[in-house]
Amino acid sequence: MHSRKIIPVILLLAVIALFPVMTRSEYILNIMITFFLYVILSESWNLIGGFAGQISLGHSAFFGIGALVTRLVWLSGIPVIPALFAGGIGAAALACSVGIPCLRMTQAYFPIGTLALAMIAQITIGNIFPLPGSLSSEYVAAYNLSSRYYLAFAVGIFTVLTVYLFARSKKGLALVAIRDDEGAAAAVGVKPFQHKILALLVSSFMAGLGGGIFAYQHVSYFYSAPFELSWAFLPTLTTFIGGLGTISGPIIGSVAFLALSELFVLNLGEIHLLVFGATFVLIVMFLPKGLFSLSVGIRSFLRDWALRLIGRGEAKKL
Amino acid sequence: MLVVDGLDVHYGDLQVLWGISLEVRDGEIVALIGSNGAGKSTLIRAIAGLIRPTKGTIRLDHLLLNRRPPHEIVKAGISMVPEGRRLFPKMSVLQNLRMGAFMKKARHEIEQTLGWVYDIFPVLKERSDQPAGLLSGGEQQMLAIGRALMANNRVLLLDEMSLGLSPLLVQNLFKIIAQINETGISVLIVEQNVPMTLRLADRAYIIETGHIVGEGAAESLLNSPRVREAYLGIGPECEDSLGGV
Amino acid sequence: MGQTLVYGILNGSLYGIIALGIALVFGIMKYLNLAQGTLIILGAYIGLYLSQLGLDPFLSIPVVMVALFLFAAVLFKTCFSRLINFDEEEKIKNSLLISFGLMLFLDNLITVIWTSDERSITPAYSGITFELFGLRIPLIGLAGALLAVILILLLHLFLTRTYFGQSVVAVSQDQEAASLMGVNVSLTFLTSFAISVSIASIPSMLIALQSFSPTVGLHWFNKGIVVVILSGIGNIYGVLPAGLFLGIIEALSVYIFGPSYREVTGLAVFVLILILVPKGLFRRRGAA
Ligand SMILES: Nc1ncnc2c1ncn2[C@@H]1O[C@H](COP(=O)(O)OP(=O)(O)OP(=O)(O)O)[C@@H](O)[C@H]1O
Numbered sequence: 043m044h045s046r047k048i049i050p051v052i053l054l055l056a057v058i059a060l061f062p063v064m065t066r067s068e069y070i071l072n073i074m075i076t077f078f079l080y081v082i083l084s085e086s087w088n089l090i091g092g093f094a095g096q097i098s099l100g101h102s103a104f105f106g107i108g109a110l111v112t113r114l115v116w117l118s119g120i121p122v123i124p125a126l127f128a129g130g131i132g133a134a135a136l137a138c139s140v141g142i143p144c145l146r147m148t149q150a151y152f153p154i155g156t157l158a159l160a161m162i163a164q165i166t167i168g169n170i171f172p173l174p175g176s177l178s179s180e181y182v183a184a185y186n187l188s189s190r191y192y193l194a195f196a197v198g199i200f201t202v203l204t205v206y207l208f209a210r211s212k213k214g215l216a217l218v219a220i221r222d223d224e225g226a227a228a229a230v231g232v233k234p235f236q237h238k239i240l241a242l243l244v245s246s247f248m249a250g251l252g253g254g255i256f257a258y259q260h261v262s263y264f265y266s267a268p269f270e271l272s273w274a275f276l277p278t279l280t281t282f283i284g285g286l287g288t289i290s291g292p293i294i295g296s297v298a299f300l301a302l303s304e305l306f307v308l309n310l311g312e313i314h315l316l317v318f319g320a321t322f323v324l325i326v327m328f329l330p331k332g333l334f335s336l337s338v339g340i341r342s343f344l345r346d347w348a349l350r351l352i353g354r355g356e357a358k359k360l
Numbered sequence: 361m362l363v364v365d366g367l368d369v370h371y372g373d374l375q376v377l378w379g380i381s382l383e384v385r386d387g388e389i390v391a392l393i394g395s396n397g398a399g400k401s402t403l404i405r406a407i408a409g410l411i412r413p414t415k416g417t418i419r420l421d422h423l424l425l426n427r428r429p430p431h432e433i434v435k436a437g438i439s440m441v442p443e444g445r446r447l448f449p450k451m452s453v454l455q456n457l458r459m460g461a462f463m464k465k466a467r468h469e470i471e472q473t474l475g476w477v478y479d480i481f482p483v484l485k486e487r488s489d490q491p492a493g494l495l496s497g498g499e500q501q502m503l504a505i506g507r508a509l510m511a512n513n514r515v516l517l518l519d520e521m522s523l524g525l526s527p528l529l530v531q532n533l534f535k536i537i538a539q540i541n542e543t544g545i546s547v548l549i550v551e552q553n554v555p556m557t558l559r560l561a562d563r564a565y566i567i568e569t570g571h572i573v574g575e576g577a578a579e580s581l582l583n584s585p586r587v588r589e590a591y592l593g594i595g596p597e598c599e600d601s602l603g604g605v
Numbered sequence: 606m607g608q609t610l611v612y613g614i615l616n617g618s619l620y621g622i623i624a625l626g627i628a629l630v631f632g633i634m635k636y637l638n639l640a641q642g643t644l645i646i647l648g649a650y651i652g653l654y655l656s657q658l659g660l661d662p663f664l665s666i667p668v669v670m671v672a673l674f675l676f677a678a679v680l681f682k683t684c685f686s687r688l689i690n691f692d693e694e695e696k697i698k699n700s701l702l703i704s705f706g707l708m709l710f711l712d713n714l715i716t717v718i719w720t721s722d723e724r725s726i727t728p729a730y731s732g733i734t735f736e737l738f739g740l741r742i743p744l745i746g747l748a749g750a751l752l753a754v755i756l757i758l759l760l761h762l763f764l765t766r767t768y769f770g771q772s773v774v775a776v777s778q779d780q781e782a783a784s785l786m787g788v789n790v791s792l793t794f795l796t797s798f799a800i801s802v803s804i805a806s807i808p809s810m811l812i813a814l815q816s817f818s819p820t821v822g823l824h825w826f827n828k829g830i831v832v833v834i835l836s837g838i839g840n841i842y843g844v845l846p847a848g849l850f851l852g853i854i855e856a857l858s859v860y861i862f863g864p865s866y867r868e869v870t871g872l873a874v875f876v877l878i879l880i881l882v883p884k885g886l887f888r889r890r891g892a893a
């Protein structure tokens with residue numbers, strides 16, 4: 043990252059860090075935690091979907107298993123940070139079960155396999171835990187929203203940094219090479235399958251951390267709630283809309299998704315999904331680099347246009 | 361007849377053909393010669409409509425063909441035997457041949473044409489119920505040619521039909537092409553075996569890195585020092601390959 | 606036990622026809638249409654509308670068929686036609702993504718139009734069963750199974766006996782070579798897509814006679830895709846046996862573990878098969 047860019051980013055992070063000091067509004071803090079969750083999940087999805095080019099339709103399974111394991115471990119008396127870690131490991135283990143057979147096959151298998159996994163997980167967990175899980179009174183007494191806020195914030199930064207560093211590492215570059223031309227990459231000795239598995243492990247680990255945050259944030263929820271397929275659709279939508287295979291894309295997409303769903307929540311249930319579904323189709327068809335590329339495109343178009351105007355002006359002067 | 365004029369072709373931003381002009385007259389066999397990657401297949405594919413040229417025209421008589429999809433070009437009268445045969449592997453030999461006569465006008469004459477193709481390639485008749493994917497390489501190539509003939513078209517484009525076949529079989533195929541040409545079908549042929557091809561052809565064009573760098577009567581090219589040096593090699597060990605048909 | 610098998614077979618034939626639409630699109634075009642389930646549900650709502658006008662559900666199948674055919678043709682023109690000349694992997698990926706977006710869009714559009722209430726069509730004969738060898742066989746389920754068999758036979762005749770059908774088979778084996786034979790590939794794609802979607806009218810009606818709501822499309826898609834992969838991707842003749850296999854497995858699991866694990870058993874068998882025999886169980890050499 044250029045040092046020119048680093049200063050505004052640090053300033054922005056500092057402002058976000060001060061939120062719990064500046065406001066007591068639980069609504070705002072919860073919205074921000076949701077935003078962090080979206081970013082974690084989307085960046086995690088971006089690693090396998092954007093950088094590795096493997097579309098996962100089952101990130102809800104990884105998110106959900108992270109939530110489940112974290113919750114159970116944490117409620118058994120272990121501190122939350124090791125519990126989160128356990129959740130991440132659980133998600134990565136689950137990802138192997140379907141990832142290893144599917145990633146050996148053609149494009150069609152991975153999305154379908156992960157989708158099936160997500161459905162199995164949702165139904166099974168719903169069957170095993172039919173009732174909502176609530177915190178016991180001592181946990182409720184200790185509940186403190188700003189600690190949730192900071193943990194989510196920290197995991198969010200961790201996730202973004204991980205994806206950023208991974209994408210720039212040798213392995214990340216190899217991954218992009220495989221995505222763009224698997225045959226050519228394999229010909230120069232890059233092992234496609236191993237790299238994809240690595241991307242899947244890191245991605246699902248981070249999705250599991252996100253699930254852990256969810257489990258830590260909520261006082262009471264149905265255990266199957268974080269397994270709902272909407273958690274799988276969300277990162278697919280946000281990443282494509284913001285910009286696939288970029289660091290800022292999933293963040294931009296998350297902001298857009300959150301803003302739109304909050305806007306429509308007062309009207310009709312799921313209108314934001316209608317809008318996002320349509321936008322998504324248009325983006326896949328016309329702007330494979332996401333909405334963000336449109337703003338870049340417009341900027342460069344305006345610049346060209348301005349230059350041409352200036353050029354013409356100068357030509358006239360001569 | 362078939363006239364290509366000033367053709368440019370790009371793959372994305374990469375230009376591979378530059379202002380190609382050539383002509384195939386009625387009843388001629390024209391050869392297209394060039395080293396690997398020169399753009400021979402690209403040119404043939406552009407004529408068949410599989411790639412859209414960025415500039416230039418392709419005409420068959422007065423019909424403008426560039427910018428038309430492949431199925432309309434077949435209807436206009438040009439058939440192609442693609443590089444790598446491209447059969448329908450799970451269809452039987454007969455079904456492949458029938459697909460060759462998919463166009464309405466060919467469908468009406470299908471029985472006569474089929475008899476003609478079976479006369480040229482009797483082995484296809486013996487194998488008519490076998491899946492094309494299980495034929496030997498030589499049989500597959502015969503099927504590919506036979507399938508293209510089923511359209512009953514005036515122009516045949518042949519891209520590297522002899523690739524991977526035994527010398528004896530190749531000689532046979534060359535004789536068959538000459539025989540097909542005698543029925544009045546014009547042929548544009550791309551081949552690796554330059555001496556044999558030049559002996560078969562009436563005229564030839566030489567293409568290098570996307571440019572036509574020479575043309576002429578096949579016989580005179582065969583004897584031109586430049587062609588001998590570039591495509592036939594000089595020196596005694598290469599004289600063998602001139603043994604030819 | 607025998608009764609369980611009857612239900613398994615009847616459900617399985619429903620899974621088989623759902624899979625047929627997905628397998629056709631995939632086999633011919635290498636498109637993966639995630640919205641197939643949603644289109645089935647759209648058909649169910651059209652059927653519901655027609656039944657409110659007084660049309661019998663089985664008689665409304667042809668109407669729904671035509672409606673879905675036209676809708677699919679428009680959908681193909683607007684959303685999918687630009688993928689025709691992509692290579693196989695790009696086709697799979699892009700069609701999957703586009704149809705994913707369409708699924709979300711249509712699911713929520715249907716919710717806006719018809720609300721998220723659960724619906725069903727209940728004609729006078731909906732509960733009728735008859736006895737055969739001491740087993741109760743529901744009339745509607747049996748009609749569905751018969752329709753599935755008839756449909757596959759018709760499709761087989763179309764693909765093998767007509768010139769257009771043969772061109773569809775040719776396109777599925779080598780799209781570019783087919784175009785060199787004079788086959789209009791875009792038209793073949795458009796028609797194949799529209800036919801595959803219009804086949805959904807039969808599951809539409811069978812599901813409408815059970816129960817449906819706007820967002821259950823993905824559930825039915827999933828049944829279909831599991832069958833498609835069981836039968837070996839792109840193999841259309843395997844879908845009926847594979848559908849029956851899934852239906853029977855599910856029925857057995859209901860018999861053994863109880864109803865709450867029915868879905869899971871089916872999906873778990875699917876994941877196992879992905880791991881053990883990823884090329885499918887019902888693959889046949891030489892099949893289209
Ligand atoms: N699909 C493609 N995308 C990008 N470049 C291509 C593509 N196909 C061919 N090329 C390039 O275009 C040039 C011409 O290729 P073409 O296949 O026409 O050559 P050729 O003369 O037929 O060679 P050969 O004798 O090996 O068959 C080559 O440099 C090749 O790398």
Ligand SMILES: [Mg+2]
Binds near residue numbers: 401402520
């Ligand atoms: Mg070539």
